[in-house]
Amino acid sequence: MTVFARCKCFLKTNIFVKEINQHVKYTSDAQFVLEYSSVIQSAGLSVDETLKQVKEEVARRKNVFSDNKKRSEEIKIKYKRLHPEIFKLQENYFHEKFLEITKLVSNSSPDQLALQLEGNKQKRYYSFPVFSNKFCDLLLEELKNFENADVPKGRPNSMNKHGVLLDELGFNEEFLNAFRTEYLQPIAVKLFPEYVLDGLDTHKAFVVKYKIGEDVDLGWHHDNAEVNLMVTLNIALNEGFDEGSLYIGPMAGEGKGVAGSESTVEEYSHKKGWGLLHRGLQMHGAMPIEYGERYNMIIWARSSSVRNLNCPMCMKKPDLEPVDVGWGEGFTMCTS
Secondary structure, eight states: OEEEEEEGGGGTSOEEEGGGTEEEOOSOHHHHHHHHHHHHHHTTOOHHHHHHHHHHHHHHHHTHHHHHHHHHHHHHHHOOOSOGGGGSOOGGGBOHHHHHHHHHHTTSOHHHHHTTSEEETTTTEEEEEOBOHHHHHHHHHHHHHHHTSSSOOOOSSSSOOSEEEHHHHTOIIIIIHHHIIIIIHHHHHHHOTTTOSSOOOEEEEEEEEEETTSOOOEEEEOOSSOSSSOOEEEEEOOOOOEEOOEEEEEETTSSOGGGSOGGGOEEEOOOTTEEEEEOTTEEEEEOOEEESEEEEEEEEEEOHHHHTTOOTTTOSSOOEEEOSSTTTTSEEEEOO
16 A cells, blocks of 8 residues: 655754754754754754754644644634635636647656746746736735635744645645646646656745745755756746845755855746756755735645655655654555
């Protein structure tokens, strides 16, 4: 029997501490103090308080999937949708250029398709319009309505404290599943045929929010996505903000990153309705927003056949354990 799973490193590595702008690991109090006390104290922080924060994140991760299911069930009962029609994917939600791109996929070469996209062809990340302005406006109204609703809400990930988990809100069943399989997967397969094994069978999708006084930027990192297949799609949902551009660098393990040569880092400015498609291990971050609010939809599309070979977080063959609910971290394993 095949079940979804997570790598055991999920409970002890890649825990982001914003105050020191660093991902840390935790296996014991003694290990953590020995390894990180110097950098924590240099930042003028309390080691005990930082350790407490890290242990709270570990505790959150232990029950993250069951807690996600509980919140989803409560939201389904209590939350009144503002625009119920947008929870089912429809073709008229897309930008007309995106529909043209999808029609090219089946009868064009990877190079021909890439010519229709903006971005950096050499570094193999691409930008193109995805959603219409009208759909972005409706989705943003729904998100703000949800923010103000008296229902439980999960946080997007360990780096973003403000935003919405789209599966909890109810977008998976009739929207995101179809978007991943019918639209995103064919584009990824065409652009990166040498890396695709059995396609994209799961995803994690969320909206992140940046605002002065809340999250204003995002540290240098790579995503919890595949090592080779470009599976992160970042779609801007609004305008009316200043700065907040992405900065994009080499693949993890290549070059010096954001502190290295300027030639290794490029800037990408968000445009409403446009998406940036990049590999999971493409290093990137977000500059601080200086005015307004910025909302971005992020989709980590995952291929279990790729993930099962190498965990993108510990960079080793995954040490798997089954999860009771949901897709876990996108790994699969066989149980008796």
